[in-house]
Amino acid sequence: MTKNPAATAPAPRRNLAREVVLSLRQEIISGKLRPGAPLSEPVLSRQFAFSRAPIREALIELEREGLVQFETTGRTRVRTLAETDFDEIVEARMALESMGARRACARWTAKDTAWIERNIAAEAKASTLPELSRLDIELHEYVMRRCGNQRLLALWQSIRWQFEMCLALTHRSQQKLAFKPRSITVKAHRRLLAALASGKLEIAAQTMSAHIEESLEWSPAETPAEDAKTRAKAEGVA
Amino acid sequence: MTKNPAATAPAPRRNLAREVVLSLRQEIISGKLRPGAPLSEPVLSRQFAFSRAPIREALIELEREGLVQFETTGRTRVRTLAETDFDEIVEARMALESMGARRACARWTAKDTAWIERNIAAEAKASTLPELSRLDIELHEYVMRRCGNQRLLALWQSIRWQFEMCLALTHRSQQKLAFKPRSITVKAHRRLLAALASGKLEIAAQTMSAHIEESLEWSPAETPAEDAKTRAKAEGVA
DNA sequence: GGCGGATAAGTTGTCGACACTACACCTCAA
DNA sequence: TTGAGGTGTAGTGTCGACAACTTATCCGCC
Missing domain, CATH: 1.20.120.530 (GntR ligand-binding domain-like)
Incomplete structure (x- = not known):
């Protein structure tokens, strides 16, 4: 739609982290980053040319949004959906x-x-x-x-x-x-x-x-769950 | 109650941050930390004897829980309620x-x-x-x-x-x-x-x-909002 | 040839340090 | 006395580094 009158404005704080959040969120939602793909802080740090601190904050934010999951081992991945x-x-x-x-x-x-x-x-x-x-x-x-x-x-x-x-x-x-x-x-x-x-x-x-x-009815019956093969491929890409 | 069968178990990650979260959350909920009280990272860092990193993560988590608010200036306070x-x-x-x-x-x-x-x-x-x-x-x-x-x-x-x-x-x-x-x-x-x-x-x-x-009915009619005087006092304490 | 163990690489959790910014206080002038 | 300006302090955002841990790799052995 055109313009939302009650558009989001606040939270100018945490700037680099915000940038990372927006970027990664877009990549996950657009499907460029597939479920299961690893999100390593050093790698992202190099990609964005930021230090690990903002990257880390961004990952926490994305985990809060449910797009990213922290595994028990500590590793971070794009969330896989059942x-x-x-x-x-x-x-x-x-x-x-x-x-x-x-x-x-x-x-x-x-x-x-x-x-x-x-x-x-x-x-x-x-x-x-x-x-x-x-x-x-x-x-x-x-x-x-x-x-x-x-x-x-x-x-x-x-x-x-x-x-x-x-x-x-x-x-x-x-x-x-x-x-x-x-x-x-x-x-x-x-x-x-x-x-x-x-x-x-x-x-x-x-x-x-x-x-x-x-809306569930005309939604695809196929499940968004990723099988092991797809996940392995996603890891290879990322 | 005694034991909750579906008790929370996971998230052993982010350990020091978790400790800070539990501690601060308790202090806020118990009322020891009043709404409006400032939460400075260096001060908390000294109190807990942790570095600022886990403190910072804890504050982000508490902000997510709505117990803490980041002001536009960047300062952090215990959330004030209207x-x-x-x-x-x-x-x-x-x-x-x-x-x-x-x-x-x-x-x-x-x-x-x-x-x-x-x-x-x-x-x-x-x-x-x-x-x-x-x-x-x-x-x-x-x-x-x-x-x-x-x-x-x-x-x-x-x-x-x-x-x-x-x-x-x-x-x-x-x-x-x-x-x-x-x-x-x-x-x-x-x-x-x-x-x-x-x-x-x-x-x-x-x-x-x-x-x-x-439950709203027998809840107190008095509003939990803090006036300027109380807030000033809270700042003085913390 | 297959398996176990040692080694190397990679990742996370944590730390201390620095620049920039906002705020408070203090001084000085009108 | 009051207002404006400067100065000092405190706080945040960011950075690079290190130890502990996990995972992958490679070599040697059976």
Whole structure:
């Protein structure tokens, strides 16, 4: 979407670390860094030409976001996802976003409706699956920002990247946008908008919950889990 | 309660940092470190006799837990809480725990019922408000552990300490246990147990949500927000 | 030829040091 | 007395280095 009125601004602190976080996060989400790929501090330190301190902080941040895992041995890897992980994340989103929708509904204005309508219009014109996914996530983020509960938003953001990582892993095989997902998404978001603008809190919460749950249906059945072969390959690359 | 079967075990990594986290978290939650108190890395470094590196990591972890805030200037303080913060946290708990109860309900066993019953029995004998609070939180943690969704549990744990911090701040004035909260808590938890053991997912979720919401009622009306005077005093102490 | 052990490389956890910045205090002038 | 400016102090962000540990490699032995 164009511009998010409640755009993220703060946290100018931890600068080099922030740079590393943004870069690595992008590489993980885009799939350039595959699950299981090792993330060694000295290697990253050389790549970024930073000392190990900011690298280390960045890895801690990424671990917090669920994109990276510290093994018991101390080694760090891009997080590997099991079959159940996508379900877990969707379920967590249902919990957070249904409450978020309830609160956002209570504070809904015409401006919010206009923003969502613009987003939906962009979705209807989306030509690739990643683009559609991006618009979809931005819509959901908008609702969470509008809910007015900073904790709820923070919790949502802390699993957001895991969700995007799952999406990217499942999208890699099917880059072409099928007709179905787009029309389904647009339709579902129209229903969601109607619920949010209706002023009925329970309806908004339930519609959001149902919408997120049904996103599992047209999501690929293939599991994002990586088998040993893929992982070995990823290690070789990185 | 006695022993939690799904006790936390992992993360032996980042050892000194972990020690600092546990220590500082305890001091913040217990109220020894008041909101607004400065947390300078060199000072803590001297106190713990560690280098600044583990201290720094610990502060990042505590910031993640919401107990500590980084100011735009870079300074670090014990987080100050506004009037709305307690509501925000309770609302987030409602979102997470109602979903947690739904899932736990689906996997409920007689052993779980027995554990909760022991907890409730201990609550009925609790003699202080902090003790009752501890048992209360342990019960809720048990349900979240039993829900089987690691993400949901992780999200819950990431706001747990904020909740305990709020509790401690509001409890400081009323150390003596009034008759009412204890009987109310025990009664509510009996209802909750019945719902969880009933096998009816929606009932379990709604009961949990209502239970958490009503905890706002007998919670102190006084806000945990710190005024300038208290904050200045806290700075002087630390 | 296969296996065990010693050796080498690589990685993490921790440490002390330095530059830059923000803040507090103190001095000086109006 | 009050305000402005300069100075000193404290704190953060970053860096390179070292010890302990884990993993991989290679050699010797069976």
